Amino acid sequence: MTDSKYFTTTKKGEIFELKAELNSDKKEKKKEAVKKVIASMTVGKDVSALFPDVVNCMQTDNLELKKLVYLYLMNYAKSQPDMAIMAVNTFVKDCEDPNPLIRALAVRTMGCIRVDKITEYLCEPLRKCLKDEDPYVRKTAAVCVAKLHDINAQLVEDQGFLDTLKDLISDSNPMVVANAVAALSEIAESHPSSNLLDLNPQSINKLLTALNECTEWGQIFILDCLANYMPKDDREAQSICERVTPRLSHANSAVVLSAVKVLMKFMEMLSKDLDYYGTLLKKLAPPLVTLLSAEPELQYVALRNINLIVQKRPEILKHEMKVFFVKYNDPIYVKLEKLDIMIRLASQANIAQVLAELKEYATEVDVDFVRKAVRAIGRCAIKVEQSAERCVSTLLDLIQTKVNYVVQEAIVVIKDIFRKYPNKYESVIATLCENLDSLDEPEARAAMIWIVGEYAERIDNADELLESFLEGFHDESTQVQLQLLTAIVKLFLKKPTETQELVQQVLSLATQDSDNPDLRDRGYIYWRLLSTDPVAAKEVVLAEKPLISEETDLIEPTLLDELICYIGTLASVYHKPPSAFVEGSRGVVHKSLPPRTGSSESAESPDTAPSGGPAADQPSVIPTQGDLLGDLLNLDLGPPVSGPPMATSAVQMGAVDLLGDSLMGDESEGMGGSGGSFTPAPSTTAPTNVGAPLGSGLGDLFDLTGGVGTLSGSYVAPKTVWLPAMKAKGLEISGTFSRQVGSISMDLVLTNKALQVMSDFAIQFNRNSFGLAPAAPLQVHAPLAPNQSVEITLPLNTVGSVMKMEPLNNLQVAVKNNIDVFYFSTLYPLHILFVEDGKMERQMFLATWKDIPNENETQFQIKDCSLNADAVSSKLQGSNIFTIAKRNVEGQDMLYQSLKLTNGIWVLAELRIQPSNPSFTLSLKCRAPEVSQYIYQAYETILKN
């Protein structure tokens, strides 16, 4: 008596038979027939031909039969839209049924029938169900709105269901709240700009209350929704964290991980000195460890996320190394992830343990895993300098095992170790050379050849070794061929006398007998270098190589920050932002970590974070001056060498010292290379300067502020009238925007053209595309008398609420005074949003440029600009558009530039300048192409003024 009987059929044709049974008079037989139909459906058979017969069974009191028919309908309605209409009446009737279970079932099923015609009939019942007295029906109806939206978004909006759904967030039943949140999140995902989930402290409070009472799945929806909220200050962030923390002890790992996301994100806002910060860090470790004792599939996802967390906040798991040790029967995908995290956690304190483990893994059976373990040993050597020696000896031990793939892998990593620690471990070369014959993988062969070439002067028979590779030159892979070519040239430069023949041979092999353009080009270059200028050749080929470091396999910090916002999602599994795989059309909202309150851009530098009050309270005169100088110095020193934030803060500190009294000498020496015109600035500011009377020193200093400011800050447009007096009962407002050293401000002139005194000024911004908001209240100290003007600089920040505006840079402002409230809107130039650390690393730039699809590229012409490339570059740098590389191609200058907006959007640019032609071609690439047009406008403004 099992359901398998539903699968047995006679030869005659089951559809025919089923049809007969479905139309039987006997209830029982009907039900059995429907069950057979469903059974066929589950294994993918086509039973759509029975549609009318099955629908006929729908009107019944038997709930099971009803459910079965509904199941069938959901599957086939789409393929039989006309007949699906037949079912509508029953649905509408069921929506009125006294039994809530049936009401809910009907509304639920109707939503699943993806047929346009049916949706019209769905609206009325759905509206009733959304207000049903029974919460079970309400929560089902909430989900139904999302379904309907999926089928016909316009209809949902027209019918006002979205508002009803928003109201349900305040429902008394937590399950209804959770489902409403889930439905709204789903709808919001297809309308990133629609601002459906308008989160404010009140709604957050409701969500937090529902969080404690709803089901585990509802908790996930709510937590994911909370993660999108931006608390207004650190106090609010902390109180949310406190209420979310208990979720870390939930048995459902998805709840735990979503809670971790919220905490990781809001933690960003908490000051590190806070006791609570430390407590929170401690609380995060145990749940993460617990995730690793779950099923392997869960472990895998958890490990991918832990990989991110460990990079962002290594302190959380630094004592938990052992839980990442690999068990031999872990699935391979878990093993590989654990290995990766082990390396990230490796430090001087635990390196001995880690190495012992890695050595153990290197003798396991699985080849992939063994290889990765050997690589890991190499990465440890590069990461933890003190362990390098131990790593090398471990690798040598492994080479002694003579297991082929282990040896090859070991040689590849030893090459990296040589690059990191030159002239330290060359004694092992002899051992490596013994294994030359066993190398059959290109990567290992190439590595070995590199070693021989690099250390040719210490290997007596280097020429013989390389010659032996040369015999089968054409059978080698390109990688090996290129490496061999370079190695032999190196050898020749080091031992020219004995190896002339060899180098001739390789050059002719590479240039004459090869079809590979890379190889040929490299061969010709070497050939010409060697024949025209051997000294230059030596300088080029034997140049000192930059050291490699472990950073190469770390995730780039801005990307990491973005990914932290996506903990627990697919993005976190693939370590790619959704923008990398959700293509442009859907308009992805970039998420970024909230800024730590109380500190400016460089949150990490210890000297810029006086805890407490918002940034806007700070600008007292002296620190500002220091910052300005810092910026000036930065400008003079040319492009920062390493990561921009670090460089900036270092120079800033220098500048502060400079303002002190002593260190003057050192600093000015350090600035030796700077442009002459700027040097007076720092020397006048230093009180010890010759000839500058102490008394007027301060005065000078103030004077300078203006001058230096305009030089170093970005371009500021002249003020224009925003609000004419006739529209605002006599108040005229003109203004402009400026950006100086990381802070944006709105420079206003308020003029009273009325006859009465104005007072009680206040200002407010509407939500806008980049979250611009006043960082301080509008302060007009004295009442404004008739015909009087006052100049005010209003500091702005970008942590306000975000709403996409049209045009993008539109800002709606409300100004209030004792007379009335006035509204105006203005367009801000986008360059005030270009941040100081917008300089991308070259590699990153190249990768990103390639990564962004070509459809996102837009081209613009900048006409009538007579500047040359260098002038352009320095002018743009003043507004935080950074030149990363400059190339000269056929007489044209190509500038490659990057900039970053306050919300973390990167824009990459290629600027083509022809010396004779005053119009430039600007190509912009950005993941959010809608900004391109405004970036172009900014370019034009900056270059033409």
Next chain:
Amino acid sequence: MAERAARPGPGTAEVFVRAPGAGLAAAALRARGAGPTGAGPVGGRGLCGEPARGFAPPQPGLAAAMIHSLFLINASGDIFLEKHWKSVVSRSVCDYFFEAQERASEAENVPPVIPTPHHYLLSVYRHKIFFVAVIQSEVPPLFVIEFLHRVVDTFQDYFGVCSEVIIKDNVVVVYEVLEEMLDNGFPLATESNILKELIKPPTILRTVVNTITGSTNVGDQLPTGQLSVVPWRRTGVKYTNNEAYFDVIEEIDAIIDKSGSTITAEIQGVIDACVKLTGMPDLTLSFMNPRLLDDVSFHPCVRFKRWESERILSFIPPDGNFRLLSYHVSAQNLVAIPVYVKHNISFRDSSSLGRFEITVGPKQTMGKTVEGVMVTSQMPKSVLNMTLTPSQGTHVFDPVTKLLSWDVGKINPQKLPSLKGSVSLQAGTSKPDENPTINLQFKIQQLAISGLKVNRLDMYGEKYKPFKGIKYMTKAGKFQVRT
């Protein structure tokens, strides 16, 4: 790079179109059959690394839904059940899964997240069945995987075992249950208490009764727990014998190195409960040493506030069997290791015989007996055969899989069990590089190795006196000894 253009888009009705009259076997064959596209896999590099390219963009225009469809696939690669919660997704999407399956050496190694051009496949592997969920947009993967595990648990709960045969035998109930668990991809009812009220699990008696009376196994009342503050418990529970039993079960995961010292050891503990109490009882459970529990995951019924402040578990229990609590005693604490293994394994070149000798003995057992001891070890491939004599128990060496297993039974501290003998290698092979790892299983009754002890169990809210019982047990989890 060339586009894989030939893929059929989602939502094509293709699945259901097949020759009439073909039976189940044919459907299965077809499922496996390389669809129209044998084309290269997506992001073929590595196992689970980032896919190289061709990342699946969610269908523009289609809004997100959690779980789109579910496919059940057996070990030989037949799709034997499919369920769609939104539109129908062609089962050819599973081709990507099959590719991954082929690439993986063993079923356990199939990566749990697989990207395809239009969907993601998230899978779990349990009871020799792959449960493959199809999703179409950015969804928390843990959410999906947790849900899939919950599906498996539910099947197990309903049918006793979860196997292909039993699922096929109960396909209609399975389908009804799946429909109840998810609505539009959102989990609806996943508590087995509630589900069982909506869809009654099949029992032999009920099947017979249903056939005679024509009644149904679908409940027509809204489950009482569904919306209450205690969704995990139904109202109106009645028992003649009121009882509450708790099992404290601890599993030791450990890696022991060659010399016998512990590399890492941790305890995964759970408290499983079987509570059959009338009405709405409110229970509290307190411990002698609650400080041990600093890393815990609770059943939703546990009041977290009370635990935070008083370290007491206070809860209204679900009816029947449930996991009250799981906890983790981390590697940082000192974990007692109850057994040791002395081993002497040496291989020689194929000409002569290698030696094999292991002895198992008790270590820190607090005077309790170690029983149910089972030793397994995966021998290197070059091992041809083993000639061994155990001092007790039985042993088997499978020359095909090279798996040695020795069922030891109880350990008598006076006379330690040992297994000795010789190993012969295949002719012409050199001695293996790797030494086998020994896997150990054992059980110790009446002991929680972490030292956790329940202090008392009290019941409030009801008048009767229940039977109460606490049992302790320690087991080996992943307990490995390297040699």
